[in-house]
Amino acid sequence: MKRIKICRRRVNRSLGGTILLFLVMLVFALFTATPLILSISNSFKPLDELWLFPPKLIPINPTGKNYSDMMTIMSNSWVPFLRYLFNTVFITVAGTFGHVILASMCAFPLAKKKFPGRDVIFNIIVLALMFNATVTAIPNYIIMAELKWINTYLALIVPSFATPLGLYLMKQFMEQIPDSLLEAARIDGAGQWRIFWRIAMPNVKAAWLTLTLLQVQNLWNMGASNFIFNEELKTLSYALGQILAGGIARAGVGAAVTVIMMLVPITIFITTQSSIIETMSTSGMKE
Secondary structure, eight states: OOOOOOOOOOOSOOHHHHHHHHHHHHHHHHHHHHHHHHHHHHTTSOHHHHTOSSOOSSOSSOOSHHHHHHHHHHHTSSSOHHHHHHHHHHHHHHHHHHHHHHHHHHHHHHHHOOOTTHHHHHHHHHHHTTOOTTTTHHHHHHHHHHTTOTTSTHHHHHHHHTOHHHHHHHHHHHTTSOHHHHHHHHHTTOOHHHHIIIIIHHHTHHHHHHHHHHHHHHHHTOOOOTTOOOGGGOOHHHHHHHHHTTOGGGHHHHHHHHHHHHHHHHHHHHHHHHHHHHHHHSSOOOO
């Protein structure tokens, strides 16, 4: 039996070059992580340590008083803390789920079906990426008022379905699915819905996980809204933002608030980071 010899190519880099590359990457990693570490550290500092210069990375006298004060302030609010939390979780989950599903369903025919006006629709989507939400604030308010959605969850959830970035990202990623794979499924008798759910969506898992992270970050950090006036419908970010308005006396509590608002986006990013990196490297943004 003939033996196959496996040739392994050595990296054309010296040991010194490897060490230098590692040190450079370590410096950049520390530079990137320092704001996050400092935010967490500040939340455990007493008020007098927050104003030391230069700031200390590690608290001298660590305390959890900032978090207990935050809970005390929220418990004294006439709207319960859990109500704010429920509003934020409900809006985030509903808005993210709806956006991912609708963006994927719209992206699939744009990427894999040829029909009149397809290029025009895609160009409109790209054009919509250039506009800030402030530009369409007045038309959006008029539409919400006509639909009688002012002061309801729908005013915050439904607009999140139509974010153009999600549709653009999913369309570009779905273009990479081989047409032969879809054609083989059709030959085997699969319908459009089955092809979409069983073939297209699993193949673009990295894209919709990235989209989930982006949408959760936007909705979780949503503060005051022009569409919501009822205090019982406002979000946790808005309620915690009112604590920050207390000035210097609540600087420590403000540091604790910052950490609380970072927890959910950071947790989701850590659990989906491999898919996000894959999306950024193979997102198909070639047009």
